[in-house]
Amino acid sequence: MDPLITKNKGNFSAAIREIIDLIDTMLNNPDDVSKVIDGLKTDYNFTETIMYWLIKQARGKLIEQEVLDNIIDPAKIVLISDLEKYLDDMTNGGNWQTSIKMDNYDNNIIPSGVNVILTGHSVYKMEFLGGIISSFLVTHKKQEIVSLKREANKLIVGFKQQHNTNLAKQSLVRYFGYMEDILLEVSKNFEFWKCIANLYRQTNYNMVVIPKKYYNELLTGTGVPGCLTAPIEAIHRIPVKDIPLEKLILTMKSVYEHMGIVERIDMDENTLNIYHGYSDPRAIETIEKLLLGVLDAHGTRYESCCSENLIVLSRANTPVKEEMSRSFNVQRV
Template structure:
């Protein structure tokens, strides 16, 4: 049945359907029917005339740097780029910085991007200031987890230009909530983004930089069922000359990072990560502040050395642990009370004789707590040695020589009744003690030798080597010590 209706059209609308009028040789009714059919398709597939107009316009404007990709291939590419982020330089081709300058404009632009990708994503961004935000709260919902994280990376990359870094990400059901806060620099904000969204970014960068190296390494590890230990070249060199490495790292980054300023749990997690990935141990379990190391070694001598390495690393972070060893595990128990007591007694360094009141107080404390004193006395000494070095560096700089090392230790070597002398020649220091009132006091000797070792390792970053030839406490007529590699 044909219905006749009167419609009003302006010249603007007639111009828009001119191609249809030409097709139907001026038949306006036929042209209108074609237009209605096109609108019907648009509403069926795109939901609204506005969305259809946007998408059709986008398709017409595809440039050489754009492409239409079949959905299965696009989904595969999205999966393969999980935990990677799109760099800001790439995003600038999608979101023109000259056109997208404030948060609300970016919010609209990323919504349009989702529309173009046929994603039913609901995105909201709330900023405390649209032009110069110091905090932004973003929510993404309505799509699967891979797509939400992909969009989170895009949002995070854009907000780096405002030095906004991710403080928290919360995912619940189909909603991802992200909080951004002001950071000191864009670089710090970028590191937040890598930590939360792009944890594989640096890894993939290295894989692409040296593909043959990593292919070979992966083949070797796989063939050996990962029973391969990775060591830094410096530590391997120590093994070749019969020395026990003071660390377990594949690199020196953790050695440099360990300090008393690092939170305990962060130290333990970093130690676990490096110990397990370098395959030094089979597994390292963390229970609160205590550690259980499943070592997998048959030689108890090797296990004992491994225990010393772990204790040394923890001590570098100002942490005191006691230990128990079995054929299968090394159990390390945290001793926070000892740490507190040692920090308290370190206040005496440079103020009064550490071998007098401080030593007696620590000895009494350990006896009252029924804690074996030998190791903790050595730790106390090494902590004193490091403090002596740090104090000296504040006045004389961080470049060390044999003469400076001698001068630094001479300041704490003024023990009444001790007769000692130094001889520094090139990269070797020769230290002798001909008479010492502490020789018969085992605890004082532990502290004294600890001071020497702690200062040496701190000043020369573990590169110097200590050679003990004689000790009064062992029945020798004098103490004789050489320090090699200090030039």
């Protein structure tokens, strides 16, 4: 308590209010309370600890436009060189311990591209500053993020000029705002996600997610449901047949693994190795047909071989070795 009273020049009420505000801010992260308490020894430690904790909590979230404009005023910062100098002055004046350099730009106002290089010892601080700079460049300099490289004590963000604001914003979300949609959904339906998270945790993620229409086919016993394309089409917002094969396979891997349909999908050139995690031959055959159905819907024909642990799918124009066929023979029921 003494450090806060000293900080507020003897004003006990102000110190109490600061403690209340601090507790309110940290309710969702009780494990971090001890770290902040340790930082109360001096005003410097208090400020540094709070700042570092807040920066960690902001990871994957985009800074609000109003806040961004308060940090970097677009009316005052017009030139890229001015932005670099301003950021350098800003980070040198605090506890950021991060240097910022901007290079490879051909125009000082709206460049065709630019690289932002952040160097420091804290990944969290570099990412936080990188997100602020990227938000400014995307919003006010018509830039799109095309690359993000992490090296030892260094973060390099590459940009190119992009007049399509939607594409530019998508790149910003992809690299620095990847938690935005998740947090929005959780905030909109907190009780639902609280229940789901607890359910997955208690079952050690031994769950399967399927669309309601697909589930209805299982309940009504109308036969083995058709190929499971709805989740993939929902993600890409186009029919399966219009999705490039490479993207389709990557999406199948991500979606079917996280839905719990299969345990793992490995890709090797023209071959897919599916570790299905089932023991009943009927279940294995159903999974095989499901996966082949998705690829058939795309218009690409695959051939399959199965075993107790593995389903191997190979492009129809890629010969399947005879010994592989013999090894992956499974008893049908």
